[in-house]
Amino acid sequence: xxxxxxxxxxxxxxxxxxxxxxxxxxxxxxxxxxxxxxxxxxxxxxxxxxxxxxxxxxxxxxxxxxxxxxxxxxxxxxxxxxxxxxxxxxxxxxxxxxxxxxxxxxxxxxxxxxxxxxxxxxxxxxxxxxxxxxxxxxxxxxxxxxxxxxxxxxxxxxxxxxxxxxxxxxxxxxxxxxxxxxxxxxxxxxxxxxxxxxxxxxxxxxxxxxxxxxxxxxxxxxxxxxxxxxxxxxxxxxxxxxxxxxxxxxxxxxxxxxxxxxxxxxxxxxxxxxxxxxxxxxxxxxxxxxxxxxxxxxxxxxxxxxxxxxxxxxxxxxxxxxxxxxxxxxxxxxxxxxxxxxxxxxxxxxxxxxxxxxxxxxxxxxxxxxxxxxxxxxxxxxxxxxxxxxxxxxxxxxxxxxx
Numbered sequence: 001x002x003x004x005x006x007x008x009x010x011x012x013x014x015x016x017x018x019x020x021x022x023x024x025x026x027x028x029x030x031x032x033x034x035x036x037x038x039x040x041x042x043x044x045x046x047x048x049x050x051x052x053x054x055x056x057x058x059x060x061x062x063x064x065x066x067x068x069x070x071x072x073x074x075x076x077x078x079x080x081x082x083x084x085x086x087x088x089x090x091x092x093x094x095x096x097x098x099x100x101x102x103x104x105x106x107x108x109x110x111x112x113x114x115x116x117x118x119x120x121x122x123x124x125x126x127x128x129x130x131x132x133x134x135x136x137x138x139x140x141x142x143x144x145x146x147x148x149x150x151x152x153x154x155x156x157x158x159x160x161x162x163x164x165x166x167x168x169x170x171x172x173x174x175x176x177x178x179x180x181x182x183x184x185x186x187x188x189x190x191x192x193x194x195x196x197x198x199x200x201x202x203x204x205x206x207x208x209x210x211x212x213x214x215x216x217x218x219x220x221x222x223x224x225x226x227x228x229x230x231x232x233x234x235x236x237x238x239x240x241x242x243x244x245x246x247x248x249x250x251x252x253x254x255x256x257x258x259x260x261x262x263x264x265x266x267x268x269x270x271x272x273x274x275x276x277x278x279x280x281x282x283x284x285x286x287x288x289x290x291x292x293x294x295x296x297x298x299x300x301x302x303x304x305x306x307x308x309x310x311x312x313x314x315x316x317x318x319x320x321x322x323x324x325x326x327x328x329x330x331x332x333x334x335x336x337x338x339x340x341x342x343x344x345x346x347x348x349x350x351x352x353x354x355x356x357x358x359x360x361x362x363x364x365x366x367x368x369x370x371x372x373x374x375x376x377x378x379x380x381x382x383x384x385x386x387x388x389x390x391x392x393x394x395x396x397x398x399x400x401x402x403x
Contacts, residue, residue, distance in 0.1 A: 130243025220364025
């Protein structure tokens with residue numbers, strides 16, 4: 001939240017929009033003592049309606065302002081307020097709000113307290129897969145010395161929409177707006193948070209024991225292929241191991257599970273090129289249209305695909321065996337139409353994913369959302385029935401190396 005001294009309205013505002021702005025959340029403040037720069041006592045002149053009035057509280061749905069426990073920072077814990085130039089995002093106010101959520105219990109009671117470091121387990125998903133969101137808005141101090149949040153309802157609506165897309169819990173917007181009002185009472189003269197590269201960083205390493213990536217073990221998995229969802233785009237960061245590539249996939253993975261699938265087969269472009277499967281690279285073993293056996297995986301040169309270590313290892317092994325014709329261990333694009341045609345012509349032998357966590361995983365079914373025909377199609381992939389079990393040989397060889 002940032003604060004600035006500014007005029008509230010301009011001549012370019014329409015009367016209806018002015019009315020809407022004036023109905024926004026407002027805080028009254030007396031004139032600040034310029035010498036001591038004491039935080040003014042503030043009073044709310046307009047509070048969002050209490051959404052729980054007459055209703056039972058439901059922590060699975062939201063947290064509640066009336067449950068918030070407030071512990072103001074002691075005078076000795078408060079920082080000297082900056083003066084002069086205020087670089088965006090360098091200074092943080094004295095207080096913060098935090099609310100915990102658990103899938104079983106729902107939202108815990110909110111806490112408003114002094115600013116302090118967050119305590120996170122080093123294995124927390126936010127640190128590895130960027131399952132997070134942020135929302136930014138401003139509160140302006142007007143020439144009448146009142147502080148007004150600019151359209152906080154719109155920010156809360158956007159925040160809830162982002163939460164839903166990131167598979168994070170949603171909440172009642174009015175509750176958080178009211179809680180932010182309490183925070184402004186304590187931090188009414190501060191400015192804060194901006195976008196920019198970090199000035200500090202920490203590198204850490206953790207270890208953990210693991211079993212099979214999929215509970216079913218070395219069994220074929222099913223994939224949801226829906227071209228409306230895209231994992232990475234040209235010019236983006238799909239080729240890098242960054243958390244922002246994982247967070248947007250969580251909601252799609254949930255939809256895949258609801259359709260009985262284990263993972264998502266990620267497609268790109270109007271021709272629906274295959275890119276990755278879940279968090280794995282994808283391989284097909286088939287007879288190509290020239291009649292030659294081919295092991296193929298999508299190429300890295302488009303910047304959409306993570307250059308997996310297991311992917312590279314499988315390519316090296318297949319090439320070293322010397323059992324394929326020249327250029328038949330290939331890195332090239334292939335589409336859903338290519339896969340469908342290979343199935344129809346009985347040329348597709350196997351399809352499998354690979355990665356550090358999963359090593360090698362067979363694919364047995366694709367649930368394809370054919371958007372042109374407006375229907376879902378179920379494709380059986382004959383990976384486990386193939387007489388030429390290249391996938392198993394690769395898996396066994398990699399395991400021998402591991403051991």
